[in-house]
Amino acid sequence: MIVSRRWLEELLGQPLDPKDIEERCHGFGAPVEAVVPLHRELADVVVGRVLEAGRHPNADRLSLCRVDAGGADGPVEVVCGAPNVTAGKAYPFAPVGTVLPGGVKLERRKIRGVTSNGMLCSARELGLGQDHEGILELDTAAAPGTPLLEVLGMADDQIHIEVTANRPDLLGHKGVARELAASLGARLRLPPIPGAPPEGATPALHAVPTRGQDRGTVDGLEVRLEYPEGAPRYLMAVVRGVRVGPSPSWLAARLTAVGQRSINNIVDATNYILFELNQPLHAFDLARLRGPAVVVRDARAAEPIVTLDGVARTLAPGMTVIADAERATIVAGVMGSAESEVTAATTDVVVECAYFDPPRTRRTRRALGLQSESSYRFERGIDMLAMPDAMRRALEVIVAVAGGTVREPPLDLWPRPQQPRTVFLRPERVARLLGVAVPRADIERLLSSVGFVVAPKDERLAVQVPGWRPDVTREVDLIEEVARLRGYDSFPSELGPYRLGTVPDAPVERAKSRVRETCVRAGMLEARTMPLGPADGPDAVALANPMSVEEGFLRRRLLPGLVRRVAHNWTVRNRDIRLFEIGTVFRQGPGALPHEDIAVAGVLTGARRPRHWTDGEEVPDMDIWDLKHHFELAVASAQPDAVIRPGAEEGWDAVLEPGGEVVGRAQAVRTDQPAWAAAVFGFEVRMAATEPSPAAYRAMPTTPPVERDLALVLGSGATAAAVEAVIRRVAGSLLESVAVFDEYRGVTVPAGERSVAWRCVFRDPGRTLREQEVDAVLTRVVRALKEELDVQRREG
Amino acid sequence: MRDLLASLDGLRGRLPEIAQADAMHLQQLRTELLGRKAGALTAILKQLATLDPEVRRTVGAAANALKGELEAALDARVRALAEIAGDEAAHDLTMPGRTAWRGGLHVLTQVVDEVCDIFREVGFTRAVGPEAETERNNFFALNFPVDHPALDAQESFYLGDDVLLRTHTSPVQIRTLETHPPPVRVVIPGQVYRRDTFDPSHSPVFEQIEGLAVDEGITFVDFKATLAYFARRFFGPRTRVRFSPSFFPFTEPSADMAASCSVCDGRGCPTCKQTGWLEILGSGMVHPAVLENCGVDAERYTGFAFGMGAQRLAMVRHGIPDIRLFFESDVRFLRQFAGRGR
Structure with a gap:
């Protein structure tokens, strides 16, 4: 909302300093975005x-x-x-x-x-x-x-204020001036209209509400309000004998100051009221109304209309339209019609002052994709109680700037008249919510300063809410007013005691933090990627209203996004890349909400470690064994109960037994890459939010170990895992550890076979093992390997 | 022969002494044991020629083995002393040390963790909720009226008729209040979605940190105090805060909080657009309608809630000019916030 400093000065009858206004506006809740000096x-x-x-x-x-x-x-x-x-x-x-x-x-x-x-x-x-x-x-x-x-008299400043959706009153100069008056201790008064007769001189300007009626005539014009749901109150007046022409300079200057173009004296007069009182008005040419009649009604299904911008549009029930005796020409509160607009030839003007229902206006505006200064205000709710005053002032301005006469008072159709709302306020509730006992007299003074009418009622205050404050509907809204008008900064801010809450830390947050630590310790950098992307599988979740096709789906996996980020890094010549991400992945679920999981994924490419000058030649690039290591770390922290197995392609799966559910996967990633880039490896694991059990202490053995190396020749069918399983089972409790330390394929091993060497460490924590015992165990192991797996000890 | 072997054992007993010796003592030991003229072992070796061939072989082997041991021990001690002294002739110690790849947390994670940890100091635990939500949880239980302009600021990605990607972390307020009795003190970090196109300060996806405290007797003073505490802990002890009226359907009174600019200390600079203040968060006292919608007695319980953008905090704190950098995952960017190293 743009307000003019001079306009505010006229309303407050005192000069204002833009810096000071800025502070005060911020204080009452309309922060200033910019001050633009004019001319x-x-x-x-x-x-x-x-x-x-x-x-x-x-x-x-x-x-x-x-x-x-x-x-x-x-x-x-x-x-x-x-x-x-x-x-x-x-x-x-x-x-x-x-x-x-x-x-x-x-x-x-x-x-x-x-x-x-x-x-x-x-x-x-x-x-x-x-x-x-x-x-x-x-x-x-x-x-x-x-x-x-x-x-x-042209020096002025445009003050751009930010008006929140609950404060339609601040969309007019009068509303802003009201708040400033309360802040400054000044008096708010509407400035006289240059050239207008003194107040009271023209009784015909004052509308007489036709309580409970939905139709009537004004100066020969028939008006029917057939859709009070869309227009609860509807005022109409006729001004005859106007001369349409340029506006006087004071009026044009007012509108220019708030960034509006001066159009003609009639339109400018209605816009003046819009920006002064926040009451949108509409002026039509009486001669072009068939009937002459004005009918306010619900739009019919698929009703066609050509709006002021020359576009043919289709309406639907729920949209309020203004019609004459024959057809609808105006979408109420949203857009007028070229047919009935005031032109240079107009002599008799019909002035509409309406309240259009906010939700209906909003739905209509969104459905038609139209927005105007008027629809913006109707959506937020205008002051229904002040409409006759706005109409009177509008007629005053019109007569002053365009001549003409008002022969009959405006017609005021208000089928279900409303009383001002009364809200009760308990002073002790103010103290309970704000933490400061605001004296009752202060509460009354603060509320009265912006137009609330306060009267004591038992222990409470009965507060009459002015029509321009549709946001105030319950006690807490009045408490906010007290805090706001007293000034938020006037309340202390000392930290008091508090009770601990009943909500434990979310297990998944703790799990994420553990997995993050694991990945960081493994030398990976945490990335964040966009969760929106192309479809990635049949159960991917689609957006109903995406911004682009490339971002039409929620991610089902993290890895594709990370691989795209690797490609981005290549474009800036980064070669050594180790990224991980922890985030939400989505799949279609059985209900309306998609199924969400937290996953961790990683990508690895480039040198295994930073090259050091003692390394001599180049450091090798990462390969699948680096992938397996990172995958094992990720699975151990993200899915501690899963086991890792060779997977379908050359890679590994993390599997939950006994069900066999695959919760993670690691493999080489095929991607288009520059010639200088290294192979890419990726993994992804769905996270379980299980708390690890605390590690239990085991006494460090004091007896000496006995080490034995076992070189075995494995045929094409035998795997290291199978061999190790046999070694462990047969060797039993004396075996402390067993680990592969070498693999050899070559001339001394038959083709298609390989020699794999294990180092076995034996130990009895209670006594010193004898060599002969260990040899006996090893003999049993070798025999079992031969029998079960047809694996032989390597000769020599 | 036995005497000679005993002498050799006696000399072997000097080995621990060598391992402890300083430079001067080491020189004395070398002369005393291996000196060409008067070294004790040298003397034994000189006697070998006079012995029986059989004895000579036994004693000679033992003596030569000991000589090797002593020389090795003396040399090792020399090297060790040189290393302790930083012998520059041996190494150019300005050469770089051996490194390993260094991992690091994303700057957003660091900011979120820091914020959550600060609130943990004043009793807040960490809660989360789903990113896809019902309209009811995202809007209506939070007291957004149907067809209200307040919805305009929250242009949403819809997945179905009344299912959308949450536009703020506030629906977790609803989920928390519906499942846990007061007192409730939680911070809720999480990703949120708005139909904004990317530009330097907007992203369709960003990270929010929500907070909620509900109990008997929580007041506006507690609310201001808790957030002021946060601001001072996050931006520094000299930080001043300013609260001003605002509007959110789910808080009443509602407030925006600004902190004195941490870059210029409130004097005015490009970061704070010359205002001296940084808008940090939206907040307020929990609207009684929200408590009622969650089945909490709004007469008995009061509370406060707040929400802030993690990217914004990170941008202010670290001088990051463009929100898109958070999603680009350029390793040169990520490394800047991963601590020192590669």
């Missing part, structure tokens, strides 16, 4: 009084003037080309250095041999109008040197 380009132009005007010595059409522009060095010589320059009169004077509208900077220069120290300006040169017949004569007694903007 900045004219700031250097001053009043110049022409002391002497003589002929230019070298040019017939030019005059040479001595101008007092208030400068300390006395009057200056100025060459002027205008025919109307007259000694003794005042004109706008632009000194050397001024940049005029259009961007021309005035230089000191010689004109036909005489130096001119500035310029006397025409209206057009100042961007104030089209008049270029001569320089602008100023009817002022102001001292030479006074800024022109002050003399013309």
Whole structure:
């Protein structure tokens, strides 16, 4: 919302400082986004009084003037080309250095041999109008040197305030001024309309509510309110004999100051009321209403309409329309019609002052994709109780700026009249919520300052809510008003005691934190990727209203997103990349809500470790054994109960037994990659939010170990895991650990077979093992391997 | 022969002494044991020639083995002493050390954890909820009226008729209050979705941190105090805070909180757009309608709630100019916040 500082000054009857307004607006809840001084380009132009005007010595059409522009060095010589320059009169004077509208900077220069120290300006040169017949004569007694903007009353600031959706009253200058008046201790009063008769002089401007009625006539115009759900209150007036034309300068200036274009005196008058009182109005040409009648009704199914922008649209029930005797021409509160607009030929004007139902207006506006200053206000709710006042002031303005007469009071259709709402407030509840006992007298004073009417009622206060505050419906809203008007900063902020809550930490958050730590310790960098992407499987969850096809689905896995991030890193020549992410993945679920899981995924590519100068040659790139290590770490922390098995392709699965459910997968990732990039490996594990049981202490053995190396020749069918299982089972409790330390394929091993060597460590924690015992165990192991797996000990 | 072997054992007993010796003592030991003229072992070796061949073989083997041991021990001690002394002739110690890949948490994770940890200091535990939500939990239980302009700020991605991606973490307030009796003190981090196109300060997906405290006797003063505590802990002890009226359907009174700019200390700079203040969070006292919608007695219980954007906090704190950097996953960006190292 843009407010004009001058407009506020008129309403408050005192000068305002933009910085001060900014502070106060912030304090009452409408933060200022920007303050834009208007006509900045004219700031250097001053009043110049022409002391002497003589002929230019070298040019017939030019005059040479001595101008007092208030400068300390006395009057200056100025060459002027205008025919109307007259000694003794005042004109706008632009000194050397001024940049005029259009961007021309005035230089000191010689004109036909005489130096001119500035310029006397025409209206057009100042961007104030089209008049270029001569320089602008100023009817002022102001001292030479006074800024022109002050003399013309045009100095103004646009104050852009942010208005929250609950405060429609702040969408008009009066509402903003009301809050400022409370803050400043000033008095709010509507300024008189220039040229309007004194108040009360025209009784016909005052509407008389037709309580309970939904139809009537005003000055020969029939009005029927057939859809009070869409328009609970509807006022209409007729002004006959207007002269449509340009607005007077005061009216045009008001609208320009809030960023609106001046259109004609009738439209400008309605817009003036919109921005002053926050009451949208509509003016139609009576001659173009068939009937003449105005019918407010519900739109029919698939009812066609051509709106003011020339677009053919289709309406639906629930949208309120304004029709004449034949057909609908206006979508109520949203958009008018070209047919009934006021034109230069209009003489009799119909003025509509309506309350359109906020939710219906919003639905209609969204369905039609239209938005206007009016619909914005109707959606938020205007002051239903102040409509007759707004209508009266609108008629005053119209008559003042366009002439014409109002022969009959406005018709006021209000089938179900409403009383102002009363909300009860318990002073002790104020203390209970705000933590400060605000004295009852202060509560009354604060609420009254912005228009609430407060009366004691038992131990409570009965608070009548003004019509412009549709947001105040219950006690807590009044408590907010008390806090707001007292000032949030006036409340202390000392931390008091509190009770611990009943909500335990979410297990999944703790699990995520453990998995993160694991991945970071493994040298991986945490990434965040967009959860929206292309479809990734038949049970991917689609967005009903995506912003693009590439981002039409929720991610089903994290890994594809991470691989895309690897590709991005390649574009900036990063080669060594180890990323992981923990995030939500989505699948279609049995109900309306999708199924959500938390997953961890990682990608690895590039050097196994940073190259050190002692390494000599290049460090090897990561391979599937690096992948397996990272996968094992991730599974151990994210799915502690899962076991890892070779998977379908060259990779591994993490499997939950006994069901065999696959909860994780690791494999090489095939992707288009630059020639210099290394192979990419990826894994993903669905997380379980299980708390690990605390690690139990085991006494460190004091007896010595016995180590034995066991080199075995494995045929094509035998796996290391199977061999190890046999070793462990047969060796029993004396075996402390067993681990592969070598694999060999080559000339000394038959083709298709390989030699794998294990180091076995035996130990009895209670006594020193004898070599012969260990040899006996090993003999049993070798025999079992031969029998069960046909695996032999390697010769020699 | 036995005497000679006993002498050798006696000399072997000097080995621990070598391992402890300082540089000067080491030189003395070398001379005393292995000195060419008067070394004790040298003397034994010199005698070998005079012995029987059989004795000579036994004693000679033992003596030579001991000589090797002593020399090795002396050399090892020399190296050890050199290392302790930082012998620059041996190594250029300005050469880089051996490194390993260094992992790191995303800057957003760090900010979220820090915020949650600060609130943990004043009794808040950590809760979460799903990212896909019902309209009821996301809007209507939070007191958003149907067809109200307040919905305009929350343009949503829909998945179905009344299912959408949550536009804020506030639906977890509803889930928490419906499942846990007061007192409730939780912070709720999580990803949220709005139909905004990417630009330097907007993203269709971002991270929010919600907070909720509900109990008997919680007041506006507690609310201000808790958030001021957070601001000072997060931005520094000199931080000042400013609360101003705002509007959220689920809080009443509602407030925006600004903190004095941590970059310029409130004097005005580009980060705070010359205002001296940084808008940090939206907040307020929990609206009684929200408590009622969750079956909590709104006469007996009061509370406060707040929500802040983790990206915004990270951008302010770390001077990150563009929200898109958080999702790009350029390892050069990620490494900047992963601590020192590679």
